[in-house]
Amino acid sequence: MNHTPVMLKESIDLLTIIEGQWYVDGTFGAGGHSTEILNRGGRVLALDKDPAAADHAQSFQGSDFHFKQSNFRDLPHVLMTTGITRIHGVLLDLGVSSMQLSQPERGFSYRNNGPLDMRMDQIGTNAADLVNNATEAELAEIIYRYGEDHYSRRIARTIVKARSIQPIQSTQTLRELLESAYPNKKRRSHPARKTFQALRIAVNDELGALKDGISSAGTVLSGGGRLVVLSYHSLEDRIMKRFLNQSLDLQVVTKRPITPSAHEESSNPRSRSAKLRAGEKVIA
Numbered sequence: 001m002n003h004t005p006v007m008l009k010e011s012i013d014l015l016t017i018i019e020g021q022w023y024v025d026g027t028f029g030a031g032g033h034s035t036e037i038l039n040r041g042g043r044v045l046a047l048d049k050d051p052a053a054a055d056h057a058q059s060f061q062g063s064d065f066h067f068k069q070s071n072f073r074d075l076p077h078v079l080m081t082t083g084i085t086r087i088h089g090v091l092l093d094l095g096v097s098s099m100q101l102s103q104p105e106r107g108f109s110y111r112n113n114g115p116l117d118m119r120m121d122q123i124g125t126n127a128a129d130l131v132n133n134a135t136e137a138e139l140a141e142i143i144y145r146y147g148e149d150h151y152s153r154r155i156a157r158t159i160v161k162a163r164s165i166q167p168i169q170s171t172q173t174l175r176e177l178l179e180s181a182y183p184n185k186k187r188r189s190h191p192a193r194k195t196f197q198a199l200r201i202a203v204n205d206e207l208g209a210l211k212d213g214i215s216s217a218g219t220v221l222s223g224g225g226r227l228v229v230l231s232y233h234s235l236e237d238r239i240m241k242r243f244l245n246q247s248l249d250l251q252v253v254t255k256r257p258i259t260p261s262a263h264e265e266s267s268n269p270r271s272r273s274a275k276l277r278a279g280e281k282v283i284a
């Protein structure tokens with residue numbers, strides 16, 4: 001599987017691996033971070049809600065590795081079912097993997113034409129359902145809140161007008177609509193980028209899962225264990241930063257977020273927006 005793990009050394013250093021202890025990789029993906037934990041002598045309980053990641057996890061074997069197809073927000077329940085009780089670290093590497101982005105049939109990317117899907121777990125409401133059924137006000141709110149796009153109302157109006165003629169089913173149709181909705185002036189990024197991000201966050205309830213996931217991690221970690229989170233946009237980073245500042249269970253390890261080296265940014269463009277933060281469970 002083709003995904004270059006971001007800030008691999010920095011994130012696993014922060015987990016402070018102790019041989020034989022269990023670590024949760026809540027976002028297994030292609031398993032790059034899990035592999036590094038295993039190489040350093042840790043044991044891994046890996047989670048991912050994507051069935052494709054679950055298939056890939058079958059190539060990992062041994063008593064030091066356990067995979068569960070699950071949302072990381074359900075970590076306490078997963079721990080009950082696996083019987084693993086002491087967790088020395090939790091890692092979350094948020095967002096989508098390169099595999100998800102590069103497969104047109106998953107519908108995550110405006111660069112490929114495919115069905116407007118975007119569901120990591122392949123169940124429930126997809127992006128086409130949202131785009132074709134949400135009210136204009138709901139769409140504008142999603143695009144503004146999760147995409148931080150100031151043209152949200154204009155975009156929502158364009159979508160609603162277009163779907164009254166024909167339902168919007170493909171990433172290409174939506175991309176073309178977004179291009180037409182944007183004012184014709186110089187832009188810093190593609191007009192579809194923020195709306196695609198917003199729809200993906202809404203379809204997968206990414207921010208809700210993050211809030212639940214970090215809060216349960218704070219509860220299940222054993223004393224001295226660490227929560228390490230790699231985020232890719234300001235909405236996620238803000239949630240982790242606030243959580244750490246307010247938590248009674250965890251103390252801040254990273255006063256400022258750690259960012260990728262210039263070398264990593266140039267060799268792996270996906271790393272460019274990454275921010276790494278960590279907290280340590282207070283020993284009771």
Ligand SMILES: C[S@@+](CC[C@H](N)C(=O)[O-])C[C@H]1O[C@@H](n2cnc3c(N)ncnc32)[C@H](O)[C@@H]1O
Nearest residue numbers: 005027029030031032033048049050071072093
């Ligand atoms: C950036 S990739 C992780 C890549 C991984 N660290 C590696 O080295 O290959 C994010 C992964 O997290 C998964 N994911 C995102 N949100 C999730 C959630 N709430 N619960 C479980 N998995 C999630 C996605 O399906 C995706 O496979």
